[in-house]
Amino acid sequence: MACTDTTTDYGADGQARLRAxxxxxxxGKVVRMERQVRWRPAWFVDVERGGELMKLHLRGDRGGDVAIFPELKREADVISVLGEHGIAVPRIHGYCSEPPCILMDALPGTRRVADAASDAERRTVARQYIAEVAAMHRVPVESFVARGLHLPQGAREIALVGLGAYMPHYLRTRSRPEPMLEFVIGWLKRNVPTHRTRASFIQFDSGQFLFQDGRMTGLYDFEFSMIGDPMVDLATMRMRDNYEPLGESFPVLLQLYEEFSGEPVDHEVIDFHTLQFATLGTMQFTGTVGAGRPGDEHAVYLEFDLALRQVILQAMSGLTGIRLPLEPPLSEHTGNHAALLAKLADTVSRIETPDKLQQSRQEAADKLIEWLQRADAMGTELEARNLHDISTLLGRRFDNCCAAEAALERHVQEAGPEHDETLLRLFATMEARRMHVFGPTRIGRSATQVHLPPTR
Known part of the structure; x- marks a missing residue:
């Protein structure tokens, strides 16, 4: 059943339409509809029908201009295909196009494998999860092509299918010079694995599943799924394991995948896709990070940007063997606007927040103020050091960072691979300065914890 009304509102009117x-x-009859406290609209819904209670979930559109595949129905179609082939995913009950929402079963359980009752239970859940991923990779790609997914042809397109999907969005939304991204995009295009010629359906942003009582209850979140190299899912699983442990060490997860898939994993290709996925995530959010739109989840996207750039640097260092430099810390001092920002923080803290959703928005505002306080105190020195380094490299002076980074971007686009080490070390230095400024904030906390687990 499809809802075809013409409002895109997720407020009171939109929720009334969703309830209907x-x-x-x-x-049946809706007896509970509870908004999930997170950065995208979603609800847990209880429906009474025939004396039984149905536990359902409404998954809304993330909003803003950050979607790579804007049509939410695409995800509903993908989940339906997976369910038809016996993969453990929520059952789809319908799709509402306006306001966009997928109605599906609510999977029981938690995503935090760390909360399992024992190490043995964690290992069991990890084994079940990897078995399901291997089964998902065996689903015939023709089933997804029939629902509109693109089928890449040849090793190069299979390897870069994610880059091909994200590039139009990046070119359309970018709001500032991006010399670091241009450098990495160029490196990826020059170093494509040419021996991987089999494409599978991939979740792309993998590592997302729930479990309960020692049993994995299902995979979820297929917003970015596509057809590509199955090693992509192992690479993105590696990144997620960094902050949401998956129950076993990453080398053991790879051994389990070999067991269930019957194929050896390609460690170097996993490294390549680790770099590519972090780059794509940064490309996705750079437009809103540089020039945020009203209603965007600004604190979330700043967090993604800072952490993903750390992954890029670590992955590039591992792939190239280039050691990243250590940067001396910036000076700590009181910013020119410290008193005003303290007043703003106090004002926001005294705003009444009657429900959890409003409380989460107040917390986001607090995080942004904290970010601004660090920028006010240390941003001038950060920019001065960056200007000096870019001017030294390019042999000319610049009045501001925007002009300098635009010139650096042009230099990157023209530079050959012989400049890779110099450029990578420069970008690592600039990002180290950002980490000195923003790493101590709540937004920056996840970036300080970035560590890519070994694949062997």
């Missing part, structure tokens, strides 16, 4: 849609789709 759920009741029409299920033939």
């Amino acid at each position: 849609f759920v009741e029409h789709a299920t033939g």
